[in-house]
Amino acid sequence: MSEEKKVIHAALLGAGTVGGGVYKLAKKMKKEIPHRIGCELDIKKVLVRDASKSREGIPKEVLTDNWDEILNDKDIQIVIELMGGTGVAKSRILDALSAGKHVVTANKDLLAEHGAQIFAAAKENNCDIQFEAAVAGAIPIIRPLMQNMAGDNITEIMGIVNGTTNYILTKMTEEGVSYQDALIDAQKQGYAESDPSADVDGWDAARKIAIIAQLIYHTNVTFADVYTEGITSVMPDDVRYAGELGYVIKLVGTTKYTDGKVEARVHPLMLTKDHPLASVRNSFNAIFVNGEAMDDAMFMGRGAGSLPTASAVLGDVMDVMRNIILGCCGRVQVENYRDIPVMDIDEIQSKYFIRMKVEDRPGVLAEIAVVLGENEVGIANVAQKDTADGVADLLFIIESVEEAHMVEACEAMRSLDCVYSIASVIRVY
């Protein structure tokens, strides 16, 4: 490397929670970085909406609200996109790649929707696109999947990849509070937004699962392909009964390869208490991976937060710097060389927990059992609980069955006079 290249310049797009964290961490590690990779990092510009507004810890002269100032600056070789969203961020990233600038991003929304386009643009321009922080924040998962496990076939991934919902479900499990109360607490703690939809409806988790699925199955999977159910209808009774039966309810994103199709789904899932994911509490994230050769593995850590996410971003930036120094950018590629269909939710096989409100009289169970049998749905376990005013809670654990059969069985049960309501249907691992 020639002398004048001993500093690599980058620009940061966005100075919010994560952007501010990256600036702060890069400053703190300024003297260490050259020792570790032989080159200094300079964050030359920080793109913000209003450059006249001062940002704590970021010098005023670094701030700009003019994208062209960054795009046309030949010194800037790396663009760190932390604005989020699929609109402006997408055009900035595509512009940067066209200009031969390498991109590090934490933008899961963008990659889950337009990943194929972004990855193709990076390849075409021989540029790096790195996105470790887009899935599960500080937890190393993208690099392990793309490099450590490159020589293996991943059979299944199950992830708790949204800290907000894990915090809410932990509260509900450990303190018996309602979803609403747990949500208010999560908002107070700063874990949930004032509009919590993206988290509680499972969209955030679904985006991460879409990204993971395409990496491990080498096929295009987008956000729209991922079946998604959130946690808003999980009731304290479900959590309590799950506990009594030896289960914990978690919002789990699953992707696996079954019968020539890719499953990709996010929904509440009952896990036995000894499953490694069951003990992942509060806002922690964790990803469980099974590979044909590697067997089971699990990775746990901080899925969000300013500095944890910044640590993943800076790791990526330093990796891009190594590639720039050695002239090997575009070294690790997302290779979608397969074309595998995504399985419809109706086709998946699963066990189920069903909680129903039924008439409290002899013979009711028999009537329901007949309907389940007619729909080829097998009962693994049944229990009658809290009875009051002639109404009983009836709980079933259903043996593994195709979802379509389960849906039909529920339809048929609802038409029985003795069934007042099917309060919950939750998949069981």
Add this chain to the structure above:
Amino acid sequence: MSEEKKVIHAALLGAGTVGGGVYKLAKKMKKEIPHRIGCELDIKKVLVRDASKSREGIPKEVLTDNWDEILNDKDIQIVIELMGGTGVAKSRILDALSAGKHVVTANKDLLAEHGAQIFAAAKENNCDIQFEAAVAGAIPIIRPLMQNMAGDNITEIMGIVNGTTNYILTKMTEEGVSYQDALIDAQKQGYAESDPSADVDGWDAARKIAIIAQLIYHTNVTFADVYTEGITSVMPDDVRYAGELGYVIKLVGTTKYTDGKVEARVHPLMLTKDHPLASVRNSFNAIFVNGEAMDDAMFMGRGAGSLPTASAVLGDVMDVMRNIILGCCGRVQVENYRDIPVMDIDEIQSKYFIRMKVEDRPGVLAEIAVVLGENEVGIANVAQKDTADGVADLLFIIESVEEAHMVEACEAMRSLDCVYSIASVIRVY
């Protein structure tokens, strides 16, 4: 890349459990590998002691017992060393690097003793040296530490990095059996060797901790620097009492940075049951990492076994192939740019569990408490247990104190007439 380079040739040194696994996995993944990294892998030669002996799954013509045949073969660009040991393996690796061949190894013994020399030789020859499988088998830890966390300061690592001892301790904890019986079971299951010393005396774990410590603190730490205690003196009573007090005993390797020194040690450790490492059972390995920015993270998986280890080795081989294709070998370096002393075990601060056999009469506790106080050792918790024939079990949890004080206090207690023996001293996290 020119057409004639579409195949990269490698040689395997060793066809044992891991070597055989690598050959098998590379064969199974033969068609996938070019899709994933744009190049085919051919394992051209397998070095064994006796080439006339047939090996299941490896064609006879591939076997050789002549190292020069590999060393002088210009086609062979990667040497995969899976022989183990610090003698022949070392000279083979140094020969290979001198000849400009890249090296992938799972040899923890070698790297823990001669890492600095091997890494320097790789750098000098502009060659890759990759060793993901040397620490914790299939668990991605080397690449995450060197790349994902490159922009962070790691404050502490605690690892269950030996599956044999974790299996034995799990048996002792869950079934109440003795160390000897658990060892025999581990040998029957194939988890322990007929001479189990390297595992049960903690040496294997200490080697892994030495490797990790030098990576994260950028200073030379060798096997000899790591204080090591094994599990052979852990008694069923210790395990049982630990359980009653809310702890689990694990063999834990720790490395952290304290007061300008590096701590590096392996010993039985009592962990509270809610610590993430406490629930890592049987032969699983797990590594808990804390970084200043990333906060807590944990990685769990298979630390040994033919195919799990092979998956880590093949991931490394494919990473080297990427570097060969792009001409960027030596891309990630072990940079020991610091010179930090390793802390003597006498200086470490720790909490302790002490189990003593004492005379069963009033006043004994007072006598002992006085001696502890004189040595500046604080008592967090004390309990008297199983009393028989005038002898009582006395249990202490000692507040955090410098090891030297604890050793002196034990010395002083042993000289008391009322103390028959100090049965166990186990550090507490």
